[in-house]
Amino acid sequence: MPITYKIDRGKNLIFETWTGEIRLEDLAVYWRQYLADAEVLKIRRTIVDLSSSVINFSGDDLWSLIESLVMPALKGREWTTALVVTGGSVEFGVSRQYQVFAGRYSKDAIFATLAEAEKWICSQGG
16 A cells, blocks of 8 residues: 555654555545544644655645545534645645645645654643
């Protein structure tokens, strides 16, 4: 699976890693599994490392998954996400699109390093 996650219970954080080519189908399978995890839904604070990934889906595709999978699973709950992008402009662009689309349920920010992302997300409470 090109997307994985680990839960750090001590920090009350979820660390996601995206590696290699990420297709829409990969994200859909991942989100179905991820959003079925009761502990993930309890924590709802994620650092997403996109620095080793190549995004291969469109903004329209992303919005479709958010609307059909994420928002129904959240049932009105809020989320906080720190996105780490050190690679190309496509990954930054998709991160920015996600930030805008997810604004309905999530407070998000984009960073160049994991350290910056963790500092910010820890300052957000939770």
